[in-house]
Amino acid sequence: MINLKFNSLKTKRVRYGGYAALVTALAAAGLILLNLVAARIPGDLDLTEHKVFSLSEATAQLVESLETPVNIYALYNTGSEDSDVLKVLEKYKRLSDLITVDVIDPDLQPGFVAHYSTDGQSVSEGSVIVESGTYSRVLAAVDLYDVHYNQQGRGNVYGFAMEQKITAAVQYVASGYTPKIYTLTGHGEESLASYGVDSLAQDENYEISELNLLTEGGIPDDASVLMIIYPKYDISTEEIDVIHAWLQAGGRGIFLFDLIKDELPGFNDLLSGYGLAVQEGVVMDPDKQHHVMVPVYLAPTLAEHPILDPLSKESLNVIAPFGVGIAELDIKPRNIELTPLLTTSEDSFRRIDLRNNAEIKSPGDEDGPVTIAWAVEQRRVTTSDPEGFRILVMGNSQFLGPVKPYGVMKGNVDFFLNTLGWVNEREETITIRSKSLIKLPIRMNALLMYLYALIIVIIIPVSILTTGLVIWLKRRHL
Numbered sequence: 001m002i003n004l005k006f007n008s009l010k011t012k013r014v015r016y017g018g019y020a021a022l023v024t025a026l027a028a029a030g031l032i033l034l035n036l037v038a039a040r041i042p043g044d045l046d047l048t049e050h051k052v053f054s055l056s057e058a059t060a061q062l063v064e065s066l067e068t069p070v071n072i073y074a075l076y077n078t079g080s081e082d083s084d085v086l087k088v089l090e091k092y093k094r095l096s097d098l099i100t101v102d103v104i105d106p107d108l109q110p111g112f113v114a115h116y117s118t119d120g121q122s123v124s125e126g127s128v129i130v131e132s133g134t135y136s137r138v139l140a141a142v143d144l145y146d147v148h149y150n151q152q153g154r155g156n157v158y159g160f161a162m163e164q165k166i167t168a169a170v171q172y173v174a175s176g177y178t179p180k181i182y183t184l185t186g187h188g189e190e191s192l193a194s195y196g197v198d199s200l201a202q203d204e205n206y207e208i209s210e211l212n213l214l215t216e217g218g219i220p221d222d223a224s225v226l227m228i229i230y231p232k233y234d235i236s237t238e239e240i241d242v243i244h245a246w247l248q249a250g251g252r253g254i255f256l257f258d259l260i261k262d263e264l265p266g267f268n269d270l271l272s273g274y275g276l277a278v279q280e281g282v283v284m285d286p287d288k289q290h291h292v293m294v295p296v297y298l299a300p301t302l303a304e305h306p307i308l309d310p311l312s313k314e315s316l317n318v319i320a321p322f323g324v325g326i327a328e329l330d331i332k333p334r335n336i337e338l339t340p341l342l343t344t345s346e347d348s349f350r351r352i353d354l355r356n357n358a359e360i361k362s363p364g365d366e367d368g369p370v371t372i373a374w375a376v377e378q379r380r381v382t383t384s385d386p387e388g389f390r391i392l393v394m395g396n397s398q399f400l401g402p403v404k405p406y407g408v409m410k411g412n413v414d415f416f417l418n419t420l421g422w423v424n425e426r427e428e429t430i431t432i433r434s435k436s437l438i439k440l441p442i443r444m445n446a447l448l449m450y451l452y453a454l455i456i457v458i459i460i461p462v463s464i465l466t467t468g469l470v471i472w473l474k475r476r477h478l
Contacts, residue, residue, distance in 0.1 A: 188232030275332025316411030
């Protein structure tokens, strides 16, 4: 009898049942082990595609180099705290013992909030205050995001700018240093405000003023950058001499030109001292990979350069509507290094006759490729080390504003801010940019679509059916 019971335990049914029980037990043990391991993983692990809640190495280096205490206050009513904002602020606190983070209820401490109110404007709930010594900066809740407003006033959030804004604020309050941008006037130029990017520069700790050389007679000593934005009338010889002398003394410039009816020999005379000239006509690029919507909305190839490397890494384009070419001259000073930044395709051309509306190359058009932006840097002749001025020369200023019908282009904004960082040798600010919140659809060509359809519609179902049939055939004889 005992023998019979013992033999019954050796049957295939019992043996397979034991295997199933063992597999179930192992799976349960694996799940328990996985939960134990997951419990030890930091709760703030950033799994977002663009590392929205992570801090860059540049921020870490800046914060770790602090020599004065920095206090960060987040204003939230009790129970309405923004967990995403506090999560990022805690990461700043972990980087340095000199940073403290406190949550303040503005309803319970109105006196504290009133201390930071300026020009009769109260500090709103949800704001972040960064303070060190006598310096402070207030960031409203909306400042922590990139928002573009359309003509109806409706806002569209396209980026999370918290690291960019907080790090800039920390850098400002810890140093008190504010570089100054002077935009040239007197020749029909545009301003940063007219393109809506003045606030972006101010958020990067730049102060902005206008400068008329005919009335001022010279460039102020506190100037960090001289910007020339889309001049429509020519510059005088006296002004050229002033700008040239200032640049030779180590000045920094950003010169942006656009298509106009009349030539500007004075401005070309200024540029010739740096081996460049503005070309005639408008650039068109029929290559679909190098334009958006129409051939005059250029999407040029990005060169390898500190200004553009972060854009290439994020697969961002610079869109330049109605760009003009900037040519390299055959003769230029030996101590100048020219780097082409934005170049159109081999299929591109310069349209000289602007009455011609054809989108394809026509007789009289000049062959491409065309470079529309150059980085100019003074270097020692003997060692080629950087020394002295840095200039960006570009045949486009319209990239600064919204590009119809797309609105603000993040690649354009980053290109502008990176350029400010490069000409001022503030490379640490170049890599600290807002994180994109735009979810783009998956783009597949026909081959990939057929491949995925084959896998999902045929291969996977057939594999499941085949596996099930094999298991059924084996088990039906148990």
